[in-house]
Amino acid sequence: MDFSTRWLSALAASVIALGAAAGCADAGPPALRVQTASVELATEASLVVDLDFTPRPEVLEALARGVPLRIEFNLGGRDRNNRVSFERHVLELSYQPLVRQWQLARGGEGLPRLFASRSQLLAAIDQVRLPLRNDWRQLSGEREYSLRVRLPPSSLPGPLRLPAWFSRTWRIDSGEVLWTSAA
Numbered sequence: 001m002d003f004s005t006r007w008l009s010a011l012a013a014s015v016i017a018l019g020a021a022a023g024c025a026d027a028g029p030p031a032l033r034v035q036t037a038s039v040e041l042a043t044e045a046s047l048v049v050d051l052d053f054t055p056r057p058e059v060l061e062a063l064a065r066g067v068p069l070r071i072e073f074n075l076g077g078r079d080r081n082n083r084v085s086f087e088r089h090v091l092e093l094s095y096q097p098l099v100r101q102w103q104l105a106r107g108g109e110g111l112p113r114l115f116a117s118r119s120q121l122l123a124a125i126d127q128v129r130l131p132l133r134n135d136w137r138q139l140s141g142e143r144e145y146s147l148r149v150r151l152p153p154s155s156l157p158g159p160l161r162l163p164a165w166f167s168r169t170w171r172i173d174s175g176e177v178l179w180t181s182a183a
Helices: 003-024 057-064 118-124 134-138 158-166
Strands: 032-040 046-053 069-079 084-096 101-106 109-115 127-131 143-150 173-181
Touching: 032 069, 032 143, 032 173, 046 069, 046 143, 057 084, 057 118, 084 134, 101 118, 109 118
Parallel strands: none
Antiparallel strands: 032 046, 046 127, 069 084, 069 143, 084 101, 101 109, 143 173
């Protein structure tokens, strides 16, 4: 085994050990929980989600330094006839230091909502209402829904991606939430 092979093996072992240590460290309760979720089909089809989003200090510091957080909402639905619908929405939380404004934008659609403080921005995502396509109305009878809300590490800037894969600080994921709705 030559020097370069031993060096690469040692580097790989160090990265694996670092990842294992970061994964085992206790980082406290999850940063994102879905408290309630529902699909409303009355007038306009929409997804209504009550979130408990309490990002860790390192995430808040990155946000304050201009790192945008792109939170994904992945909704799936199925009825008794196995008709399926799936939809993905992205909310982007960001800070614009030159104008000192906090912004909440919906996947590049329309103008962002502006806030004077970070606490106002975080309070605005306590309850999220997202429009759904009309094909959600085609699901009939009893319906099963699944929702996952998360910050994908791939959405972060390059220098933060590797730490995000190994650190619980950046694991912002509600896990899959399932519920059933009657006709």
